[in-house]
Amino acid sequence: MDWMIVYFTRTGNCERIAKKLAETTGYPALRMIDDVNWSGFFGFMKAGFYALTGKRTKIKVEGKLESDRIVLITPIWAGSITPAAKSFLDHFDPSKVLLVTVSEVTKPQDVYRSLKRKYNLLGVHGFNRQVDEDKSIKELAEKLQRV
Numbered sequence: 001m002d003w004m005i006v007y008f009t010r011t012g013n014c015e016r017i018a019k020k021l022a023e024t025t026g027y028p029a030l031r032m033i034d035d036v037n038w039s040g041f042f043g044f045m046k047a048g049f050y051a052l053t054g055k056r057t058k059i060k061v062e063g064k065l066e067s068d069r070i071v072l073i074t075p076i077w078a079g080s081i082t083p084a085a086k087s088f089l090d091h092f093d094p095s096k097v098l099l100v101t102v103s104e105v106t107k108p109q110d111v112y113r114s115l116k117r118k119y120n121l122l123g124v125h126g127f128n129r130q131v132d133e134d135k136s137i138k139e140l141a142e143k144l145q146r147v
């Protein structure tokens with residue numbers, strides 16, 4: 001199998017993008033969950049704190065990872081990737097991961113600048129409110145064919 005899509009989501013945006021990408025490419029999308037309750041106001045505050053302090057969480061991918069190339073889709077929390085995504089990259093070889101970030105206003109390039117120093121990623125792609133989501137999904141699907 002070529003690629004698998006793994007996504008983490010708190011409010012559904014990454015899930016929507018993961019599912020659209022799966023539909024476009026035919027690659028399976030698996031949800032990743034962790035051991036923290038992120039819901040509600042306290043969940044939001046906790047999410048910001050965990051992201052800012054570089055905390056990791058205990059993760060579980062709901063399904064079998066059968067591919068050695070992964071598209072990892074994660075929200076941006078406080079200018080950083082989520083604790084779950086960091087935990088995933090602690091366990092899975094980053095050089096086999098194309099990281100996809102989903103944010104509101106943060107520019108993906110600003111996030112990648114700091115990530116580049118830590119992880120030797122296979123590639124990066126970003127969504128925020130400024131981009132046309134469907135067009136960007138098409139571009140991402142094409143990128144997966146080239147990498």
Ligand SMILES: Cc1cc2nc3c(=O)[nH]c(=O)nc-3n(C[C@H](O)[C@H](O)[C@H](O)COP(=O)(O)O)c2cc1C
Binds near residue numbers: 008044076104
């Ligand atoms: C704790 C927290 C911090 C966030 N920080 C940022 C940020 O720094 N920049 C940004 O553009 N969006 C930020 N967001 C918004 C999310 O990145 C955005 O809503 C994303 O689409 C959420 O994905 P999801 O719906 O899959 O959970 C933050 C959200 C949360 C919960």
